[in-house]
Amino acid sequence: MRTSLHERPKSFFDTFERKDGDHTVTHYCPGCGHGNVHKLIAEAIDDFGIADRTIFVDPVGCSVFAYYYLDVGHVQAAHGRAPAVATAVKRAHPGSIVICYQGDGDLAAIGGNEILQAASRGEDITVIFINNALYGMTGGQMAPTTLLGQVTTTSPLGRSASREGYPMRVSELLASLEAPAYIARVALGDIKSDLKTRKAIRHAIKNQMEGRGFSLVEILSPCPTGWKMTPPDAAKWVLETMTKTFPLGTVRDCAASASASRDGAAGTGAPREMTGRRAEVAVREIPRLLGLTSPEAPTGQTAAPGPAETRLHTIRGVPHGVSRSVSRSVSRSVSRIKAAGFGGQGALFLGALIAEAGMRAGRAVSWLPSYGPEMRGGTAHCHVIVSDGEVDSPLVTRSTVLFAFNRPSLEKFVPEVVEGGMVVYDASLINDPPPMPGLEAIAVPASRLADSLGAARVANMVALGAWLGRTRGLPLEAVEAAMRGKLKPEVVALNMRAIEEGRRFVLQGGAAQGATSSGATPAPGGAS
Amino acid sequence: MIVVNGNGTGRRAAPRLMKGNEAAIYGALLAGCRSFYGYPITPASELAETAAKLFPACGGTFLQAESEVASINMMYGASSAGERTMTGSSGPGVSLMQEGISYMAGAELPCVIVDIMRGGPGLGNIGPEQGDYFQIVKGGGHGCYRNLVLAPASAQEMADFTMLAFELADRYRNPAVVLADGFIGQMMEPVALPLSVAAPIARPWAVEGTAATRRNLITSIFLEHEALERHVRALQFKYDKAAGREVRYEEIALDDATVVLVGYGIVARVLRRAVGLLRERGIKAGLLRPMTLWPFPSEEVRALASRARQMLVVEMSTGQMVEDVRLAAAERCPVGFYGRQGGMVPSAEEIVERVEALQTGSGAAEVQHAHVAA
Amino acid sequence: MSETGTRGWVVIDAEECKGCGLCVLACPAGCLSFGDEFNHQGYHPIRYSGEGCRADGLCFYACPEPGAIAVFKDEEPKNLSAEALDDRRQR
Structure with missing residues (x-):
């Protein structure tokens, strides 16, 4: 009877075809801990029957080539970023088992934030953290975990606390977070510690299979080459020296009772809702969820401008260039509107409302808010274009209509208004307007009229009403429809009353104080 | 409205007034994008904000990452796992992503990055600028690679070009960038969106945690010099092909x-x-x-x-x-x-x-x- | 169990072994030792004395190599002979 008790795990490739040179042996140095850990992971994958659904995130460092050996899916990550990569892999495939494998330079130095945040989010991943107190692959440089006094190629005098700071205890650091399910520090040094490492790795993988959340196993692991020791000496150094700085034990285990873990580590024992689980939505439902509906006739008189006539230059079957004549780009009737005031006076909303109403009335529109340098001084403004043809430049540099809600805005933008253009300003707040030769100024006491409705904040709507009263630039029903999509019914009603106040004020001739009072100017908001 | 091969020719919904940044997210979801990983930055924040609202509602993932470094690497993971994924940022954030973009190009992973350019260098300001051209068009990251770069000029194109970017990214297995400025991102214009979601494309190379994909490997490391030269030449072959076929103006x-x-x-x-x-x-x-x-x-x-x-x-x-x-x-x-x-x-x-x-x-x-x- | 207390059998793939000796330290029965010959990697591979294995598998877990050590119950497995291991290497 020949019974295999302990044999090469099946989750290793038979031969290492991805590796250059000798396909029968690993690239690891004699006595290197990576080999042991790979083997323990492979054995667990075999025993748990998860080879098909395991995704291994390979780090940078000596173990970058874990994909030579382990017969599972592999995603090789940039230095330090494995937890970020693993986060998204797991969220894309919640049924997979994602094993994130990192060394100390990778995890604790360059990737410090990625591991911290993945742990804090409680990502359902298993992190295997190899702590060998230096950078192995690059030739033995100092790591955050290098011990005090330890000589490396970049701490040739030995690490000193005053120069390089203290070794970082990653497990304890991460255990201070709320989310992690399991954090343990184990070691590879003698067979007893090797078997504890085996147990911890299996526990951390099992946790993920049971949806318990973030698990991390920190493994103190020999690097005989980097430490310039024989394998037995290196193993001894792990247990006799490293453990003094990095005490072994379970630091946190939510699945176990608190008494079973070192220092009474926190643990509730309750499985939790899985991090990042997606809602179940059929893809064909997405347009409906986005509120997309088939086109209807626009509110108002004119038909929507059709798509621009285009002529496609086709090169090898792919749309290549679009060519059109200039007549398409010059619109016949355009309102170039600027609305400006202090933040909170509603100039931006006024502009957006005009644009929305214009669109509903079947006209081409654009709305461009000021932000950045133009917002200095607490004023906000927006550029609005309402056009019968396609909107060319959405920037209003020569406006046909200006709404101004404070004096600085009026002063700043009046010079931009075209000859014969219209200026609507809040006469309640601006009682000494600058001269506006050649312009039609509508001085509407917007704030006072708004106040009389019990809401000073609708002064912008009064001003809109004044413009609409003077020009009939947009159908009222389009304005109301535009609001209905965004505001509560009572607010719509209030706004419509404010618009009516502004209209009535203008229609009753109350605004006649323009610098050009001839009334002979063409309807502003008409041709530019 | 430019014709987009995959999802631009079908029926469109009634136009809606929205910001360019919002339009990009709608476009992405209608292109079958399943995840958005990002970090807020003005003037691109509406990308993350709109994604935070819409991706989970559509059964996808929105995650505010700890940094743009993490964002791009999460995209590396999502793309490796076989799904359409995106981020949105502005110059300073995109600078931080350059490492990841290089890795994704090297590992031949499609993704879409929307860069809403602001003033630089350094912290600069949040006003609109076009100073990221060099970093996006000429490189930014290390090594011989290219980004596919689309430059929308309207809110409609923010949606359409984002959809097109997903298509090109998949066609060439390479990052695609929608390069716009603060004004294009902040501006509201009517946007007509498709009424259907683009059909998913097969990604037999992805690592999905299944028996069929178990032997797949995503990596950008080619240790042997000859092997890396072969790989870089294969990338260049793709880029030459794209240069001959994907010019649009x-x-x-x-x-x-x-x-x-x-x-x-x-x-x-x-x-x-x-x-x-x-x-x-x-x-x-x-x-x-x-x-x-x-x-x-x-x-x-x-x-x-x-x-x-x-x-x-x-x-x-x-x-x-x-x-x-x-x-x-x-x-x-x-x-x-x-x-x-x-x-x-x-x-x-x-x-x-x-x-x-x-x-x-x-x-x-x-x-x-x-x-x-x- | 044999009269010598042997309960198992250790098979060492001499060509995969890197001669680190960790299995020698791990084996409580002391039935593993360094060989005199060199393998193709230039290491002195470990060899099993042929008796005394307690089948506890400790050498297997101490060994960093994927398949340098296998432990079997009771007796020498014929199917994992040196020829079988060579055959795997040639695949």
Whole structure:
């Protein structure tokens, strides 16, 4: 009877075809801990029957080539970023088992934030953290975990606390977070510690299979080459020296009772809702969820401008260039509107409302808010274009209509208004307007009229009403429809009353104080 | 509205007024994008905010990452896992992503990055600028790779080009960037969106945690020199193919133009108006608007340079794309440059003045170096 | 169980072994030792004395190599002979 008790795990490739040179042996140095850990992971994958659904995130460092050996899916990550990569892999495939494998330079130095945040989010991943107190692959440089006094190629005098700071205890650091399910520090040094490492790795993988959340196993692991020791000496150094700085034990285990873990580590024992689980939505439902509906006739008189006539230059079957004549780009009737005031006076909303109403009335529109340098001084403004043809430049540099809600805005933008253009300003707040030769100024006491409705904040709507009263630039029903999509019914009603106040004020001739009072100017908001 | 092969030709919904940044997210979801990993930054924050609202509602993932470094690496993971994924950011954030973009190009992972450019260098400001051209079009990350770069000039194109970007990214297994400026991102315009979601494409190379994909490996490391050379040449073969097939541009009034204006993004909108104003003044101006910045419409520039009297490149930078125009024009005609920076946007009237100065010959030298004075 | 207390059998793939000796330290029965010959990697591979294995598998877990050590119950497995291991290497 020949019974295999302990044999090469099946989750290793038979031969290492991805590796250059000798396909029968690993690239690891004699006595290197990576080999042991790979083997323990492979054995667990075999025993748990998860080879098909395991995704291994390979780090940078000596173990970058874990994909030579382990017969599972592999995603090789940039230095330090494995937890970020693993986060998204797991969220894309919640049924997979994602094993994130990192060394100390990778995890604790360059990737410090990625591991911290993945742990804090409680990502359902298993992190295997190899702590060998230096950078192995690059030739033995100092790591955050290098011990005090330890000589490396970049701490040739030995690490000193005053120069390089203290070794970082990653497990304890991460255990201070709320989310992690399991954090343990184990070691590879003698067979007893090797078997504890085996147990911890299996526990951390099992946790993920049971949806318990973030698990991390920190493994103190020999690097005989980097430490310039024989394998037995290196193993001894792990247990006799490293453990003094990095005490072994379970630091946190939510699945176990608190008494079973070192220092009474926190643990509730309750499985939790899985991090990042997606809602179940059929893809064909997405347009409906986005509120997309088939086109209807626009509110108002004119038909929507059709798509621009285009002529496609086709090169090898792919749309290549679009060519059109200039007549398409010059619109016949355009309102170039600027609305400006202090933040909170509603100039931006006024502009957006005009644009929305214009669109509903079947006209081409654009709305461009000021932000950045133009917002200095607490004023906000927006550029609005309402056009019968396609909107060319959405920037209003020569406006046909200006709404101004404070004096600085009026002063700043009046010079931009075209000859014969219209200026609507809040006469309640601006009682000494600058001269506006050649312009039609509508001085509407917007704030006072708004106040009389019990809401000073609708002064912008009064001003809109004044413009609409003077020009009939947009159908009222389009304005109301535009609001209905965004505001509560009572607010719509209030706004419509404010618009009516502004209209009535203008229609009753109350605004006649323009610098050009001839009334002979063409309807502003008409041709530019 | 440009024709997008995958999802642009079907029925469209009633137009909705939305910001360019919002439109990009709607476009992404309708392109079948399943995850958004990002970090807030002005003037791109509506990308993350809209994604935070819509991705989970549509059964996808939105995750606010700890940094742009993490964002791009999460995308690396999501793309490795076989799903369409995206991020949105602005210059400073995109600078942080360069490592990951290089890795994704090296590992041949498709993804879409929306870069809403702001003023730089450094913290700069949040005003609109086009100073990321070099970092996006010419490189940014290390190694021999290219980004596929689309330059929308409207809210509609923010949606359409985002959809197209997903398609190109998958076609070439490479990062694609939607390169817009703060104004294109912040501007609201009517956007007509498709009423269907683009069909998913097969990704037999992905690692999905299944028996069928168990032997798949995503990596950008090729230890042997010969192997890496083979890989880099294979990438270049793809790029050559894309350069021959994916150039897109818009021409306005170029048939009889003697003055050819060249600009992209918000600048192209201003130039479109300038062309109209110049024509009213009897100057035969036209506009070439690259819709793809990589591949760049070099052949078109070369042809125009042969028949135009003057070209003028306008950018919101100190002159980045102008280098590509001059390279393509190869001194067949003078190529002037006019730039504004720091959040300043050139006006159509400013452009008209510059062109008129060029016409009289008085301003040629001045225009060449206008960015110094501007 | 044999009269010598042997309960198992250790098979060492001499060509995969890197001669680190960790299995020698791990084996409580002391039935593993360094060989005199060199393998193709230039290491002195470990060899099993042929008796005394307690089948506890400790050498297997101490060994960093994927398949340098296998432990079997009771007696020498014929199917994992040196020829079988060579055959795997040639695949």
